[in-house]
Amino acid sequence: MPGGRLTQQERQQIALGLADGLPYAEIARRLERPTSTVTREVMRNGGPTAYRADLAHRATERRAHRRSPATARGPESAPQPAGRNADAVRAYEEELTLVLVQSGLPRMMSRVLACLYTTDSGSLTAAELAQRLQVSPASVSKAISFLDSMELVRRERDERRRERYIVDDDLWYQSMIRSARSNTRFIETARQGADLLGRGTPAATRLENVARFLDFVSEGLTRTAEQAREILYTRPAAASGDAAAPSSDPT
Structure with a gap:
């Protein structure tokens, strides 16, 4: 498996793979590189829709010239x-x-x-x-x-x-509730349109069906989010063999 920095030819292959809609894992397999290498390369240089091999290569060379081993720092060198x-x-x-x-x-x-x-x-x-x-x-x-x-x-x-x-434990709950509520305005507007266009007409039926669909989905999403909310506050079970793990032996 090749190591070191990506070559310009490899970057061109990445660009071609992205243009063909290939997943990162497949591009990495063809290059015989780790998937994480391809992921980092693309995300550092515009993302999957804006990646350009020549621009990425020049940007990497500029970063290499600016960086010195004594002063290099960042997430890669941060203690974990x-x-x-x-x-x-x-x-x-x-x-x-x-x-x-x-x-x-x-x-x-x-x-x-x-x-x-x-x-x-x-x-x-x-x-x-x-x-x-x-x-x-x-x-x-x-x-x-x-x-x-x-x-x-x-x-x-x-x-x-x-x-x-x-970012706290309640973030995803609030996000789901907000998503459900965001449909309310469209549901109301769709039903106004159905009344205006005349109940039973194709256009009115289309709008009413969309309103009913979103109403059903929003109600289900809200109910499910409420029921599942406590999962966000559940702490992971102790690892196998951990002294704090509860015993399954009833005696």
């Missing part, structure tokens, strides 16, 4: 708790970022959210985010404002009066 592999954690952050981008979030906002999710505390300051992501404080501020407006993060002050940005 619990014996985690720093490179593996960084690769996972980039994979999670890609998933968030594909779900519709802008790239910078996705990077910030992925970074917060992969910290044990689920909480970082603006300075910590800027250092971990190697971006400007202004980029972090813009991303946080966007995420805060969507209620995907919350803010609070710590004991040193620094503002911290937090």
